[in-house]
Amino acid sequence: MSTASRVVNPGPRQANGLETATMIWDKSHEWKLRSTCSVWSEKDRKVAVYECIEEHTSAPGNADAYLKFKADGCCTMRCGTLSHSSVRQDRAGLPLDLSRIARNPSHGMESSIPTLESIENAAAVLSASPIHRTPVLTSESLSALAPDGTTLLFKAENLQKGGAFKIRGATYAVSKLSPSELAKGVITHSSGNHAQALAIAAKAKGAKAYIVMPETSAVIKKNATKGYGAEVILSPPLAEDRERVCEEVRQRTGAYFIPPYDHYDIITGQGTAVLEMITQAKELGKPLDALVVQVGGGGLLAGSSIVAKAHGIPIYAAEPELADDCFRGFESGTRVERVSTTTVADGLRTPVGVRNFDIIRKNVEGVITVSERQIVMAQKLVWERMKMVIEPSAAVGVAVVLFSEKWKSSGITGNVGVLWSGGNVDLDAPMSWTVIKG
Amino acid sequence: MSTASRVVNPGPRQANGLETATMIWDKSHEWKLRSTCSVWSEKDRKVAVYECIEEHTSAPGNADAYLKFKADGCCTMRCGTLSHSSVRQDRAGLPLDLSRIARNPSHGMESSIPTLESIENAAAVLSASPIHRTPVLTSESLSALAPDGTTLLFKAENLQKGGAFKIRGATYAVSKLSPSELAKGVITHSSGNHAQALAIAAKAKGAKAYIVMPETSAVIKKNATKGYGAEVILSPPLAEDRERVCEEVRQRTGAYFIPPYDHYDIITGQGTAVLEMITQAKELGKPLDALVVQVGGGGLLAGSSIVAKAHGIPIYAAEPELADDCFRGFESGTRVERVSTTTVADGLRTPVGVRNFDIIRKNVEGVITVSERQIVMAQKLVWERMKMVIEPSAAVGVAVVLFSEKWKSSGITGNVGVLWSGGNVDLDAPMSWTVIKG
Structure with a gap:
């Protein structure tokens, strides 16, 4: 393996026993044998820990380069992309503090101001x-x-x-949900276009969508939203009314809330x-x-x-x-x-x-x-x-x-x-x- | 010059003293010195006669190949295209029988069933x-x-x-008119779209357009036609009324009639x-x-x-x-x-x-x-x-x-x-x- 820029592993431990999570796919690193790395999986919405099974250098942006890992149930992972299909489970076996990880600029849902x-x-x-x-x-x-x-x-x-355009944000947000979250469905309140967008994005993932819409929405928008298989719940038109109804349904169903814009x-x-x-x-x-x-x-x-x-x-x-x-x-x-x-x-x-x-x-x-x-x-x-x-x-x-x-x-x-x-x-x-x- | 397929000039003479008109740009010919050819000019709507000033072979489809001619006021002409910018006048100086030429499948306006x-x-x-x-x-x-x-x-x-779509036919038909025809303008009767199309096509050539429209046409179509600089003349809605009004205006102005479809x-x-x-x-x-x-x-x-x-x-x-x-x-x-x-x-x-x-x-x-x-x-x-x-x-x-x-x-x-x-x-x-x- 070639020499590389710098050694970043092992890094300092987090309180929960994991290494500092590292964006392994966007930096050039030299990986030592048995060095470990914890990675936030967008797909599964949890952290998985990897152990390097071969000394090597990652090649960011090169889709043909692989990092070799020993992890639970998987051993290879594509480098240079965000595709983590082989991530299966958390080695620590502990419930992760997702809210803390979510605040970590490097990882997960709503991690930081977009760039x-x-x-x-x-x-x-x-x-x-x-x-x-x-x-x-x-x-x-x-x-x-x-x-x-x-x-x-x-x-x-x-x-x-x-x-x-709303399908863009909805699809991206839904792409980050875990199978267990998708199983409970998604919910939002929207004056119309985000409603349809989330309905489509959820349907594409086989998930249920609950949509709280103001009674004053255009008929075409209500019908289109239902047409995409969503459950439409009408509310009074003011923003606070919509938010209240939305929260009621969310608590009843456990659906994951994807707001229309403030996210x-x-x-x-x-x-x-x-x-x-x-x-x-x-x-x-x-x-x-x-x-x-x-x-x-x-x-x-x-x-x-x-x-x-x-x-x-x-x-x-x-x-x-x-x-x-x-x-x-x-x-x-x-x-x-x-x-x-x-x-x-x-x-x-x-x-x-x-x-x-x-x-x-x-x-x-x-x-x-x-x-x-x-x-x-x-x-x-x-x-x-x-x-x-x-x-x-x-x-x-x-x-x-x-x-x-x-x-x-x-x-x-x-x-x-x-x-x-x-x-x-x-x-x-x-x-x-x-x-x-x- | 290279040898070529066959000699086609001089061909049999027409009654008006011209050689048989020949589509010089779509055949491979060997041209003898002083051989002549009469060509229908779509742009000028008349026949011009050329005399070959150099022994050579035409190369159809090759835009870089030139036929060399001696004609009145011009000497070269691009081969392989329909561009005849150097055609100026009829060597014979005689009024040509345009109606006869127009019936000739090889030349001119409405020459034959489209293929x-x-x-x-x-x-x-x-x-x-x-x-x-x-x-x-x-x-x-x-x-x-x-x-x-x-x-x-x-x-x-x-x-x-x-x-x-009407702009297609109108533009193609107008492209075949001579400068003297364009100077008198064009005329048509149309329920709307052909009207606008002819107005646009005429304007692009700097020609006046007279448009006979049924009174029942959509307002947007009448306004758009006027907006393209055409003179709009309203008529009763039946086809025969439109045709009558159109013929009246045509006789008064000498404008060239381009019908909406039967052409x-x-x-x-x-x-x-x-x-x-x-x-x-x-x-x-x-x-x-x-x-x-x-x-x-x-x-x-x-x-x-x-x-x-x-x-x-x-x-x-x-x-x-x-x-x-x-x-x-x-x-x-x-x-x-x-x-x-x-x-x-x-x-x-x-x-x-x-x-x-x-x-x-x-x-x-x-x-x-x-x-x-x-x-x-x-x-x-x-x-x-x-x-x-x-x-x-x-x-x-x-x-x-x-x-x-x-x-x-x-x-x-x-x-x-x-x-x-x-x-x-x-x-x-x-x-x-x-x-x-x-």
Whole structure:
């Protein structure tokens, strides 16, 4: 075996008798015979301990390199990836302090604030799932309506599985559950798109999904959620009511709670959309000069902002005037905890989450609001000129780049990326632009 | 110069003193010094005569090979393409008998029934225009509603320039006009999509377009046509009224008449959509087993049927029950000359053209009709599941493969291609499926 950078094992012991858990797959190490390593298994949601059965050096990023271990029931493990199929059980045989491990930045559920690297890892996980790499679309007609010198690029998450980007976070979060957790099912409360997303992600894993939805959700969203095999429980529309009903069902069923946005795994998963978009824009020969992403709970915006910041692309939040909690929080520096609104952008009726707000504050250049009329005009233009069904929430970013005076006066031009969140519209109801007049 | 296959010049003289016109760019010839050749110029719409100024062999298909000619004002001409930029004038200086040349299968406007080869040539012409290569889309959700074993593929001509396939035929027909013809403008009568298409195609060539539209056309179509710089003239809705008004304007302006469907160049241009689709389906690893194309005037269906037949792919026509002239004509063997209908599929309210009917009869396996309710249900499903705005006419083929008992009993499965004609819908009017109830 070749010599390597440095010897990291054995490391200091943890209180529970395990070695310091080590991310063996992302560093170059020289492994001594019988050196041990404890690794958090995302799949099984527990720590497994390995003992090295051969002196060797790990080769990170090389999928053909294997680390050789002696562990309970397994002996090899692929290096350079997150695939741990041979992890079976905890050698110590002790109940692990999961909450403590979960706080360890290196491991497990909601381990730390997402980074570009963790979002790239999530993209690798999602690429092995049925999630679509949605297209990036351009429109001469719409670009001509934006400030001079602008080329608009749209990430079409309305064409995503379930009709919205939400499947990304849901699938990533579900991918981290153990078989015993999956057996009890998952639960969430959602105004719609996250509901469907979690239903799909759970079904893909053969797990039951309990979905608490506000009575005011669009019929199409309720029906679609049931259609994916989920159990739908209706609640009053206010956020606190939804949370209460959700907690009641959770306690009754033991289902694992996956919130719609205020969760690092959700943020990580949602960040993969902009990650893809940045690559696709380059492939089109139109690398992004700026990004505009709408904000409701802030799962998508927070994830997007981490990726954008790391790539040096300025990112702006787009929000309805009627649900401007993020705007007010951003300006004052203090998160606004509640919002009660009937904005047509029904996916954005929630306040920004705690984790989300902290991330957004650090990474976003500014928050720009638009009127209800601007939102529905933008929505109609996309339907008419691009022949794409997008929901009002998805039109909020479009409205910013087409109609906002604040955006125009910012002087931002070039290749501007706008993310369409989804396309789930109640097609039996009158179209929004026929209801909201100027 | 190398020796070549055979000497073809000089050939027999025509009555007007010209050599027999020869397609010099698609044969291997040995050219003797001073041999002459008369060539129909599609661009200038006249015959030019060339005299060979160097003994040589033409190399067809090789864009780097030149034929050397002595002609009036020019001396070289690219071989292997249809580009004739150096053709200036008729050496004989005589008015040419264009009508006679137009009947010559080798040359000029509407020279003969389209073939796979002529449609492939048209595709090459269109590929140099701003026309889009629209995507081919699949949908697990819709395929699951079709007969078992079916994978549906949709050619999304709703994403085409002008929002419909019609730009193909219009652009190809306009590409054949001379500068003097273009100076007088072009004229047509159309229920909508051909109108916009011709307006766009004319504008691209700097020519004026006169468009006779029925008063009953969708507002969005009238406005879009005007938006492309065309002069819109309204007429009563019946086909004969439109034709009368069109002829009046044509005589007053001298504009060149390009009909919406009953014309070989239009048929040739429209055929390029299915040509692309066959290639794209192969690229997706889903080569087509059958095709379903809706029929109104029959420009698209006729062109598609020639391509399908040549590729050995069975093709079926889809038609609204309320406008079933093609179905009745197909069954009886005699074209139905008139149709008066208010079908929701407003692009299909015209009778099948004369040229179109002859081609369709020879190539199409059968005509399948669907009800108004089936059309709007199919339209809604595409909007809801695929997030694509398609017009009712575009949903007629979808309705056949999803809802027709006749289709189901045909037993056709595998990769079934359906062509969406367009996506021009009046978004301020109530959606069709909310108006036409089951």
